[in-house]
Amino acid sequence: MFKEMLAEEGIKCLVKNDRLSAGIGEIPFVECFPELWVIDDEVYPRARLLLDAWLARGTGENAEPWTCSHCGEQSTQQFTACWKCSQSRE
Ligand SMILES: [Zn+2]
Incomplete structure (x- = not known):
């Protein structure tokens, strides 16, 4: 979901590990948790701000x-x- 939201802001991302989630229970959870990677380092701070804002909006007060x-x-x-x-x- 966040990958698509960032794409709409012109920020390219890729999701790592999303195919490994079937392995949860066999490998340590943190190693198969999906990761969202911002491809361009220069836009990372902006991506981070956007994500923080979206996440904050979801948690209310x-x-x-x-x-x-x-x-x-x-x-x-x-x-x-x-x-x-x-x-x-x-
Ligand atoms: Zn710290």
Whole structure:
């Protein structure tokens, strides 16, 4: 869904691992979870902002981002660990 939404914004993406989801249960979940890759690094910050906005819109009033205590990166509420360095939210 996000891949198509980004494409409408002119941002090319590809989804990795989407064919591996049948393997869940046999390989560690994080290794077969679908990943959305932005092809052009230069548009990544914009893609990130768009995604954050779309994700925040879906979570309603709890949309305030939280700041990682390890690297200072902001993550949206639905992440329980930093999207950048995987530090736990606590
Ligand atoms: Zn972090």
